[in-house]
Amino acid sequence: MRLFRFLAPVTVAAALALCAPHEALSHARVDSSARSERPDPFGSECRTSIDGSHVVAYCHNPYVDTDRVTLHIECDLWWDLDTDGTPADAGPAMTVRLTGRCWKEVRGAWVSHQKV
Structure with missing residues (x-):
């Protein structure tokens, strides 16, 4: 029973860290205006x-x-x-x-x- 009480908070913390959005885990941020846009499709x-x-x-x-x-x-x-x-x-x-x-x-x- 003690083992379960010890592992429960660790399991919850690991699950929250893995489910966090990408922006929360990343230190580098990319400005949305700096993103390159896709070229228009072309060609027969x-x-x-x-x-x-x-x-x-x-x-x-x-x-x-x-x-x-x-x-x-x-x-x-x-x-x-x-x-x-x-x-x-x-x-x-x-x-x-x-x-x-x-x-x-x-x-x-x-x-x-x-x-x-």
């Missing part, structure tokens, strides 16, 4: 498909800022020219279609994004 979601020598990309922009997207194609053969497509502006809630091709096989394709 693009889906690229390759069929033989043809490339098609659909880019959908779910955000408020306009996204200038460009399709880049890398051709497989050394004599086949790699291409950078014409930029297209994907406005808010817009979907744009980008196309391009190589003479023969396509090694890779990707879309670049630029904030307008």
Whole structure:
């Protein structure tokens, strides 16, 4: 019984210390005006498909800022020219279609994004 009477205050003190808010345990305080704000979300979601020598990309922009997207194609053969497509502006809630091709096989394709 004495052991319980001795451990009870120690247990309560430990529980209170662990349940205290973070600000009470921390010595350093950060001013709320000094917190860095999150940047606005940006960038279209693009889906690229390759069929033989043809490339098609659909880019959908779910955000408020306009996204200038460009399709880049890398051709497989050394004599086949790699291409950078014409930029297209994907406005808010817009979907744009980008196309391009190589003479023969396509090694890779990707879309670049630029904030307008």
